[in-house]
Amino acid sequence: EADIYQTPRYLVIGTGKKITLECSQTMGHDKMYWYQQDPGMELHLIHYSYGVNSTEKGDLSSESTVSRIRTEHFPLTLESARPSHTSQYLCASSDYHMGEKLFFGSGTQLSVL
Amino acid sequence: AQTVTQSQPEMSVQEAETVTLSCTYDTSESDYYLFWYKQPPSRQMILVIRQEAYKQQNATENRFSVNFQKAAKSFSLKISDSQLGDAAMYFCACRLNSGYSTLTFGKGTMLLVSP
Numbered sequence: 001e002a003d004i005y006q007t008p009r010y011l012v013i014g015t016g017k018k019i020t021l022e023c024s025q026t027m028g029h030d031k032m033y034w035y036q037q038d039p040g041m042e043l044h045l046i047h048y049s050y051g052v053n054s055t056e057k058g059d060l061s062s063e064s065t066v067s068r069i070r071t072e073h074f075p076l077t078l079e080s081a082r083p084s085h086t087s088q089y090l091c092a093s094s095d096y097h098m099g100e101k102l103f104f105g106s107g108t109q110l111s112v113l
Numbered sequence: 114a115q116t117v118t119q120s121q122p123e124m125s126v127q128e129a130e131t132v133t134l135s136c137t138y139d140t141s142e143s144d145y146y147l148f149w150y151k152q153p154p155s156r157q158m159i160l161v162i163r164q165e166a167y168k169q170q171n172a173t174e175n176r177f178s179v180n181f182q183k184a185a186k187s188f189s190l191k192i193s194d195s196q197l198g199d200a201a202m203y204f205c206a207c208r209l210n211s212g213y214s215t216l217t218f219g220k221g222t223m224l225l226v227s228p
Contacts, residue, residue: 042221050213059215090158107157
C-alpha cells in the first residue's frame with residue numbers, strides 16, 4: 001500500500017564509518033519522520049520535517065542528522081557509526097488531508113560492529 | 114506532551130476468538146487523534162484504525178473496533194474472529210490536533226494467534 005521506500009534494508013558496517021540511510025516517498029507528503037526502534041520495543045522519534053528546508057529533532061536524542069532538500073527525499077546520516085547505533089530505523093510520512101495517517105517504510109536494520 | 118501506556122506486553126488468542134488490547138493515554142488537550150498501528154514480523158507498519166477525540170461514536174474497520182472512553186482516557190482495540198494473519202505487534206498512539214504535533218507511541222502489545 002505505502003509508496004515510501006527505504007534503502008538499504010539491511011546494513012552491517014564497522015565502527016567509525018559514515019553512513020546515509022535513504023528514504024523516499026512518492027505521495028507528495030509534506031511531513032516526514034525518522035523513528036528508531038529496538039527489537040520488540042516502542043518507536044522513538046529522532047527527527048522530523050514539515051517540508052522542504054525544515055528539520056526538527058525528535059524526543060530521543062540522536063547523533064544522526066537529516067536533510068530535506070526535496071519534498072520526496074529525507075535521508076538520515078551518521079557521521080561516525082558506533083555499536084550503540086545498532087537498531088532499526090523506520091521512515092514515515094504523513095499528510096494533513098489524510099488525517100495524519102502515517103505511512104511507513106520497510107525499515108533499515110543497522111548493525112555496527 | 115501526551116503519554117501512551119499499553120500495559121499488556123503480550124496477549125494470546127485462538128483463531129476465530131475475540132481479543133481486546135488495552136491502551137490508556139494522558140493529555141491535557143481536548144482535541145486529539147488516537148490510532149492503532151499493526152507491525153507484523155519483518156513487515157511494514159500499517160494503520161489499523163483511527164479515532165477522532167471529538168467523535169463519540171467508536172470507530173470500526175471490519176473485524177477491528179475500538180472502545181473509546183474519553184473521560185477515562187482509555188482506547189482499547191477489539192479484534193473479532195481473530196485470524197493467523199492478525200499476529201503482530203500492535204501499537205497505540207496519540208497525536209494532538211495541531212499542525213506541529215507529532216505522534217506518541219505506546220510500548221506495544223505482541224499478539225499471538227494460535228490455530
